[in-house]
Amino acid sequence: MDMNTIAVIGSGTMGNGIAHTFAQYGYQVNLIDINDEALDRALTTIGKNLDRQVAKAVLTEEQKAETLARLTRFTSIHDGVADVDLVVEAASENLELKLKIFREVAASAKASTILASNTSSISITQIAAATGRADKVIGMHFMNPVPVMKLVEIIRGYSTSDETTKAVMELSEKLGKVPVEVNDYPGFVANRILMPMINEAIYTLYEGVAGVNEIDTVMKLGMAHPMGPLQLADFIGLDVCLAILRVMQSGFGSAKYAPCPLLVNMVMAGKTGVKSGQGFYKY
Template sequence: MSFKTIAVIGAGTMGNGIAHVFAQHGYDVQLIDVSETALQKGLATIGKNLDRQVAKGLLSEADKTATLGRITSHTSIAAGVANADLVVEAATENTHLKLSIFKEIDAAAPAHCILASNTSSISITKIAAATSRPAKVIGMHFMNPVPVMKLVEIINGYATEATVTSQIVELSKALGKVPAVANDYPGFVANRILMPMINEAIYTLYEGVAGVESIDTIMKLGMAHPMGPLQLADFIGLDVCLSILQVLHDGFGQPKYAPCPLLVNMVTAGKLGAKSGEGFYTYTAGSKELVVSPQFK
């Protein structure tokens, strides 16, 4: 199968990054979001990220113009997926929302179209069951920031055809990514390993074993991690971390996946990390300095 038109649902951080990468590599992209404001913000982010690539000598101005020219925006799913060869859903990590979106995609997309989800933890098998084409449903879990990170975690649902998997693997390579295939169990591979580590770091803070800076410094310098687990949690979004841990806890029924009460409280209080301006650290626009949140000093 030859991929020409890619529909991306969701113009947020992951969606605009996915649209950016596909458009940069020559694919026609239909970027879809229910909010026109979100679409304009997503397109502006793509423009800024392309400007950074131009400034670093990774792209020419002509490449930037061509990339932006390949992206068309829509507020209608039906219109956006009508001619798609692949749909990549990158909406909020909410099961009911994703099932609703996939029912709508399935009704409007061409019969040959492959349906992929960028979900970081929700069952691909469950998503596929909401469609009439479970054999053509697969997970494409890109990493953030999408234009920079090489990995795409490819997740096979229970019914995903082997030919679909091989096509998505080859497509990922064509984007300059490194695909790694996993099967559909809670958290897949990346988050099944990562989230318990982040949760344990939060427990370590919660129990007073060490402070925010010490925990992150020990993991960065002792384990050669590019950023500490608490900073990473802020970057991912504490609400997203909580959602993934809940999927793991519900899926396996084991207490080791139970979210730390401190994480639950922070999300309830609206302290979601970098996107809300405060998590384990506080974030000021235009500043890259890491400042520990007042409550943890």
């Protein structure tokens, strides 16, 4: 299955990274968000990230210009997905929002269009049930920063077809990624393992076992992690970590996924990490 034109819904950190990557590898990309201000910020970010690639000799100035030329902006889902081969939703980690988006996409996109979600924990099967084309719905969970990180979790919903899975696996490889096929259960693989570790690190701080720097240093030097779990949580977004833990707690019905009270309080206080300027560290 040939895919040449891609729509990316959501132009935040993940969305602009996904759009950047597809455009860099030669795909026409429709980048969709609710207003021009969000799209302006996204395109500015993409431009800066392309400049970094040029500075590192990963791309030439000509390739940067070609990449930017492949990006088209839309503030309407209906218009942005009408004639594309693949839609990648990269909106906030909120089930009702995703269901609303997928209903609109299913009503506007071609019958042959594959519908993918970049969700990090929400059920692909549940999303697919809202579309009327469950065989063509799949998860493409990119890692941040998207242009750099190689992994893409490819999540098969209960009704995702072999044809859809094969097409998305092959497409991911064309982006220079390493796709890993997983089944649709809360947190998939990456976050089912990562989030309990982050949550336990927060509990270790909450219970006074050690400080932020000490916890992160133990994991960096003792476990060879490139970044400590508390710093990583700041980069992911503490609100995102909390949302994923709640999805897993609800999905499995297990208290072992219950978020640490410190994490809950920090999110309520607006201390969500890098994006707010403060989390476990100040930025």
